[in-house]
Amino acid sequence: MNGAGPIARLVDQFARLPGIGPKTAQRLAFHILNEPPETARSLARALVEAREKVRRCSGCCDLTDGDPCAICRDPRRNREVICVVEQPRDVMAVEKSRGFRGLYHVLHGAISPMSGVGPGELTIRELMERLAKDGVREVILATNPNVEGDATALYLARLIKPSGIRVTRLAHGLPVGASLEYADEMTLSKALEGRQDLG
Amino acid sequence: MNGAGPIARLVDQFARLPGIGPKTAQRLAFHILNEPPETARSLARALVEAREKVRRCSGCCDLTDGDPCAICRDPRRNREVICVVEQPRDVMAVEKSRGFRGLYHVLHGAISPMSGVGPGELTIRELMERLAKDGVREVILATNPNVEGDATALYLARLIKPSGIRVTRLAHGLPVGASLEYADEMTLSKALEGRQDLG
Numbered sequence: 001m002n003g004a005g006p007i008a009r010l011v012d013q014f015a016r017l018p019g020i021g022p023k024t025a026q027r028l029a030f031h032i033l034n035e036p037p038e039t040a041r042s043l044a045r046a047l048v049e050a051r052e053k054v055r056r057c058s059g060c061c062d063l064t065d066g067d068p069c070a071i072c073r074d075p076r077r078n079r080e081v082i083c084v085v086e087q088p089r090d091v092m093a094v095e096k097s098r099g100f101r102g103l104y105h106v107l108h109g110a111i112s113p114m115s116g117v118g119p120g121e122l123t124i125r126e127l128m129e130r131l132a133k134d135g136v137r138e139v140i141l142a143t144n145p146n147v148e149g150d151a152t153a154l155y156l157a158r159l160i161k162p163s164g165i166r167v168t169r170l171a172h173g174l175p176v177g178a179s180l181e182y183a184d185e186m187t188l189s190k191a192l193e194g195r196q197d198l199g
Numbered sequence: 200m201n202g203a204g205p206i207a208r209l210v211d212q213f214a215r216l217p218g219i220g221p222k223t224a225q226r227l228a229f230h231i232l233n234e235p236p237e238t239a240r241s242l243a244r245a246l247v248e249a250r251e252k253v254r255r256c257s258g259c260c261d262l263t264d265g266d267p268c269a270i271c272r273d274p275r276r277n278r279e280v281i282c283v284v285e286q287p288r289d290v291m292a293v294e295k296s297r298g299f300r301g302l303y304h305v306l307h308g309a310i311s312p313m314s315g316v317g318p319g320e321l322t323i324r325e326l327m328e329r330l331a332k333d334g335v336r337e338v339i340l341a342t343n344p345n346v347e348g349d350a351t352a353l354y355l356a357r358l359i360k361p362s363g364i365r366v367t368r369l370a371h372g373l374p375v376g377a378s379l380e381y382a383d384e385m386t387l388s389k390a391l392e393g394r395q396d397l398g
Contacts, residue, residue, distance in 0.1 A: 037250050092225070
């Protein structure tokens with residue numbers, strides 16, 4: 001096995017991916033070498049094609065290969081409600097829930113002084129431009145329920161409120177199917193705070 | 200997000216790799232899309248290059264980009280001892296131990312009736328041809344210490360013994376740094392069986 005050869009280079013490339021350690025990288029490389037050449041070529045093609053064709057949507061800043069993206073150009077979506085999320089994967093998650101028929105805005109991150117991410121690194125300017133012209137009535141802040149996501153939501157709420165647009169945040173509470181016994185105390189206290197009348 | 204677009208295709212290609220589930224595939228795809236285009240291109244290039252250039256060594260059947268491989272053509276290696284392993288990664292592991300200066304033979308698997316792998320699927324014919332002509336004095340069977348590896352070692356031992364070549368197997372015993380308390384009973388019993396005189 002040549003330490004500087006193509007196998008080592010492939011292992012090294014795999015090992016640069018997040019969450020892929022040297023052992024896994026080696027396993028992936030040997031898998032590719034054991035498969036028909038078409039396996040390597042398909043993955044190579046998908047990599048280059050995705051990186052070349054995918055852009056940010058000029059509307060919602062989500063990643064897309066056609067601008068505007070499929071959601072932004074769908075006439076059946078409600079243009080009066082915008083769901084603000086941190087990442088493209090969050091759009092996928094909300095879409096899977098089938099609970100939302102409005103438009104999205106992808107921030108591509110959350111405010112995090114610890115990681116050196118300020119409001120300027122996010123697509124907040126683009127969001128404010130949309131709100132200024134598009135007749136939006138409600139902005140749902142669906143950033144993650146953690147320190148960075150909460151800080152980002154608070155920052156956006158203060159920025160948007162003066163325009164008179166309704167600003168909401170996803171409800172905190174117990175996950176469906178969870179048991180009280182295993183819920184952490186923060187979640188339980190939020191679930192109590194947000195309790196709703198029955199019947 | 201277009202379900203049939205380049206992002207979905209990249210996620211799908213990642214998800215075909217062993218041990219990569221849909222969530223991890225999605226994370227890897229978004230990582231690639233967030234990185235400079237050169238990241239995607241480097242990985243794509245490494246994939247195609249490795250799959251095109253890497254062949255089995257005509258000597259030891261290990262994967263190599265030059266035939267014979269670096270080990271087989273190294274004049275400092277002892278050609279009288281052959282270490283038989285299941286996979287190319289096992290060559291890497293033994294090389295790292297720096298405890299072996301002979302040549303290798305890579306079987307590319309182990310006999311496993313459960314998975315439909317018989318002796319014909321392995322490079323046993325190539326091994327026997329090497330033994331018939333190369334002046335080999337010892338074959339170390341370094342297949343894995345599990346059912347398939349042991350069965351393969353037993354099969355090879357019976358095949359090689361009649362030629363008068365010495366056949367050995369890696370020692371079983373406690374891993375260095377392990378504690379008796381956590382050793383499984385099979386390992387412990389093998390370690391007792393193989394106990395050695397001190398002083």
